[in-house]
Amino acid sequence: MARAAHPDAMKPRGPQRTRTAPPTAPAEFPFAGRYRTYTLFDWTGIVYLLAGLVALRVVWALGSGESAWSTLQQQLANPLYLAFHALSLVAVIFVGVRFFRLFPKAQPARIGPVKPPPQPVLHAMLYAAWVVVSGGLALVLAGGIF
Amino acid sequence: MAEKKTFEITRFDPDRDEAPRTETYEIPVEPDWKVLDALNFIKDEIDSSLSHRWSCRMAVCGSCGMMVDGKPTLTCKKPLSEYGNRVSVAPLSNFPIVRDLVTELDGFMDKFQKVKPWIVRAKERAVEEGTHRQSPAELEEFKQFSMCINCMLCYAACPVVTNEPDFLGPAAIALGHRYNMDSRDQGSHERNEIFRGEGTVFSCSYANECSEVCPKHVDPAAAVNQAKLNAVIDWATSFVVSREKE
Amino acid sequence: MKHPLLKLEPLIWLLFGLGIMVGTMLLTAWLAVVCLGAPLGLVPADALAFERAHALGATWIGRLVLVGVVALPLWKGAHHTRHVFIDAGGADRDAVVAPILYAIAAAGSLLAIVAAGRI
Numbered sequence: 001m002a003r004a005a006h007p008d009a010m011k012p013r014g015p016q017r018t019r020t021a022p023p024t025a026p027a028e029f030p031f032a033g034r035y036r037t038y039t040l041f042d043w044t045g046i047v048y049l050l051a052g053l054v055a056l057r058v059v060w061a062l063g064s065g066e067s068a069w070s071t072l073q074q075q076l077a078n079p080l081y082l083a084f085h086a087l088s089l090v091a092v093i094f095v096g097v098r099f100f101r102l103f104p105k106a107q108p109a110r111i112g113p114v115k116p117p118p119q120p121v122l123h124a125m126l127y128a129a130w131v132v133v134s135g136g137l138a139l140v141l142a143g144g145i146f
Numbered sequence: 147m148a149e150k151k152t153f154e155i156t157r158f159d160p161d162r163d164e165a166p167r168t169e170t171y172e173i174p175v176e177p178d179w180k181v182l183d184a185l186n187f188i189k190d191e192i193d194s195s196l197s198h199r200w201s202c203r204m205a206v207c208g209s210c211g212m213m214v215d216g217k218p219t220l221t222c223k224k225p226l227s228e229y230g231n232r233v234s235v236a237p238l239s240n241f242p243i244v245r246d247l248v249t250e251l252d253g254f255m256d257k258f259q260k261v262k263p264w265i266v267r268a269k270e271r272a273v274e275e276g277t278h279r280q281s282p283a284e285l286e287e288f289k290q291f292s293m294c295i296n297c298m299l300c301y302a303a304c305p306v307v308t309n310e311p312d313f314l315g316p317a318a319i320a321l322g323h324r325y326n327m328d329s330r331d332q333g334s335h336e337r338n339e340i341f342r343g344e345g346t347v348f349s350c351s352y353a354n355e356c357s358e359v360c361p362k363h364v365d366p367a368a369a370v371n372q373a374k375l376n377a378v379i380d381w382a383t384s385f386v387v388s389r390e391k392e
Numbered sequence: 393m394k395h396p397l398l399k400l401e402p403l404i405w406l407l408f409g410l411g412i413m414v415g416t417m418l419l420t421a422w423l424a425v426v427c428l429g430a431p432l433g434l435v436p437a438d439a440l441a442f443e444r445a446h447a448l449g450a451t452w453i454g455r456l457v458l459v460g461v462v463a464l465p466l467w468k469g470a471h472h473t474r475h476v477f478i479d480a481g482g483a484d485r486d487a488v489v490a491p492i493l494y495a496i497a498a499a500g501s502l503l504a505i506v507a508a509g510r511i
Contacts, residue, residue, distance in 0.1 A: 002216075002239065006483060008311035010241045010301065012252030019160040020242035020250050025308045026355075027216035027239070030479055035305065038353040042479060045472020048411070049496070051419060052465035056500055056507060058426065059458045062449050063510030066442040073440070077431035085427035092423060095468075096416045102352055103413075106371035109287040109327060111379065130417050137421035137457065142429060143439030146448065309483045348401040351475045374405060381402040 002027040041098055044091040051088045054081075100126040148174035151226065153184060155196065156236040157246050166243060168234075169193075181214055181221040185235065185247075198247040205361055208297030211238050212247050218299035218359045238302040254298055257314050261322030261340055266333025284329040291324035291369050293362045300356035300366050306349050314345035316356035316366035323369040326376060338380035347373045395487055397494065404494060407464075408471040415464030422461050446511060455508040462504035463497075470497035 005023040030039040061072035075081060103126060104119035116122060139145050150172055158166040171188050182200055189196045198221075200210040205223040212221050213236040215229060226233070241249035271278065300316035301307050307315050314322075322341065326334040341347040350370045357367040397404065429435040438444065448454045470493040477489050 005240050005308045006311050006481070009308060010250070010253035011311060012250060013256050014252065016242070016250065016252075018244060020244055021158050021160075021163075021166050023240050023242055023308075024236075025239055026218070026303060026305070027213065027236075029305050029308060033217075034355060034358060035353070038305070038351075038355070039479065042351060042472045042475045045469045045474075045476060047469070048415070048419075048465040049469030049473055049493075051423070052462050052469055052497075052500060054427075055422065055462045055465070056504055059449070059462055059504060059507040060510070062445055062458075063507055069442045069445065073430065076427060082428065082431060085423050089420070089423040089428065092416055092419045095412065096420070099412050099416070102354060102367075102371075105365065105368040106352075106375065108372040108376055111375070126413075130420070133414075133417040134420040134424075137418060138425050140448065141421060141425040141439065142435045143444070305479055309478050309481060311483075342402060343398070346398065346401055348405050351472075351479075378402040378406055 002029075037098070041095065044095050047088050047091040048095075050084070051092075054084075096130060100130070148176065150231075151175045151184070151229070152232045153188065154232065154234045155185075155188070155247070156243075157196070158237075158243050159195075159245060175226055177227060179226045181212075181219065181224050181226055181229075181233070181235065182210055184226055184233075185221065196247075197245045206295055208295035211297040211299045211302065212236065213239055213302065218302040220297055220299065220361045223361055238298060240302050240304070240307045241298070249298075251298070254296075254301065254315070254317070257318040257345065258296075258321070260314065260345065261318050261325075262333055262337055263318075263321045263325060265325065265328065265331050266336060267330075268332045278330040280329055287329075288324045288327035291320050291327070291364055291366075294320060294364045294366075295362055297361060299359045299361065303353075303355040303359045305353050305355070306351055310349050312344050312346075313349045314341075314347065316350075316370060317364075318345075319347055319350075319373050320364060320366040320369035323373040323376070326373070334376070335380060335384075338377045341373055341377045342381060347377055350374070395490070397490055404467070404471065407467040407497075411464040411466070411468030411471075414460060415468050418457065418461045419465055449508070449511040455511065458508045458511070459501075459504045462507070463501035466497040466500040470494050 002024040005025045007022055009023040026035070029035045058072060061068045100123060104122040107116040107122065109115065117125065152170060152172045154168050154170050156166050157163070157169045171192055173184060173187055173192065175184055182203065185196070185198050189198070198210070198212070200222060201207040202209070203222045205220055210221045212219060214221060214224060215234055218238060235247065237243045237247045237249045241253070244250050294317050296317060298317065304316055306313050319341065322337045325331045326337055347370055352367065352371060354367045357365045360366060425435055426440065430440045449458055474486070474490050474493050478486055482489060
């Protein structure tokens with residue numbers, strides 16, 4: 001049995017002519033069919049929020065001296081942190097793939113005089129940017145350059 | 147012997163029923179039938195009290211949208227052969243139910259009118275000036291979004307419509323966007339203010355379900371998310387450019 | 393919906409958009425190297441030794457990246473966490489939940505600027 005929608009979903013402003021039965025949510029929402037992917041996509045918000053807060057800890061430690069930095073690096077090796085960050089990496093890639101697939105068609109045909117590139121080109125540009133930005137940053141962080 | 151299928155159909159009589167219930171009908175079906183043919187057979191031959199909307203039978207009027215096996219479907223378009231031996235038919239999700247498979251549409255009409263779905267001109271063209279000129283390229287910029295038949299499958303699929311009563315919804319926003327992208331229209335600032343208002347386009351969470359179920363390939367998700375960007379640009383430029391009503 | 397944040401929604405959406413696009417790109421490398429590669433010993437030990445990490449972080453571009461790695465995911469995170477609440481039937485409490493979530497993102501972003509400035 002589908003769960004109830006918001007009781008005022010699609011409710012008319014004016015008085016209704018007859019008694020109506022309340023609206024129900026789509027049967028597959030939120031955990032079945034395509035809704036499962038969408039729900040997971042929204043849940044990555046919680047992962048991003050936590051990952052951002054952990055990143056704040058890391059940046060704060062970097063500005064707090066060598067001892068704080070060393071302590072933090074040891075903490076990051078804790079299995080719970082490792083598991084969370086592995087989950088975060090999966091979530092980030094999932095978000096990137098889904099969002100970059102949906103992004104091109106979200107660009108209007110024209111903004112003022114400017115037309116965006118064709119959607120497949122835009123899609124490829126996004127992936128190219130991902131590779132360049134992530135790859136470049138990873139190389140720098142891992143000591144490959146600079 | 148003709149194939150038989152069993153239909154589990156939502157029934158609701160506001161004068162008799164406390165809440166919607168399900169009734170089951172087993173009927174012979176023809177191989178070329180659409181879902182609507184089965185519903186009409188049930189009404190004609192078995193239970194004349196069954197109420198459902200339909201009209202054109204060719205996927206242009208938008209009347210016959212229902213939930214078939216849990217998915218928003220245009221019943222005149224969907225072949226019955228794509229379903230198993232048990233088929234559930236229910237009224238569209240997210241809408242109040244008037245009776246059986248018939249839903250209350252006035253809520254949609256309210257949202258529809260809010261987006262000013264007509265050409266808005268700062269100053270109407272005088273008849274002597276002739277018609278508006280529009281190139282094929284200009285037409286292409288909005289044509290896709292003009293193909294909506296108001297079947298409301300998108301509203302039935304949208305999880306934001308499920309949870310946020312004020313949300314304008316996919317079809318209304320797509321239509322407003324259609325007019326914003328029309329070279330003849332000069333009302334985009336007014337519509338963008340509406341898009342940033344109570345029914346805000348920013349409530350859309352890009353589930354993309356509306357586009358998945360749209361039978362006319364309007365891609366309302368694209369329209370809504372394009373509308374977000376246009377609304378942001380309109381908002382940002384409003385700090386710099388004064389927009390006096392003529 | 394009538395909402396105290398309605399007038400700020402375009403700005404919030406812009407920050408969310410940057411978060412999901414640039415934030416995802418930055419987080420991919422950050423998670424792979426700083427949060428997984430280094431603790432697991434997959435990255436040379438001296439790559440993120442304090443001296444080098446501090447030197448990188450103290451450059452203007454380093455500070456910018458560090459602020460981005462913190463702030464951008466927070467805005468994407470806040471916006472989608474808000475949707476999680478709404479999808480769970482919490483639309484009627486959104487006027488309370490949304491400001492709290494965006495306040496966390498805003499506070500985190502400000503702290504990120506402070507943190508990067510301390511390096």
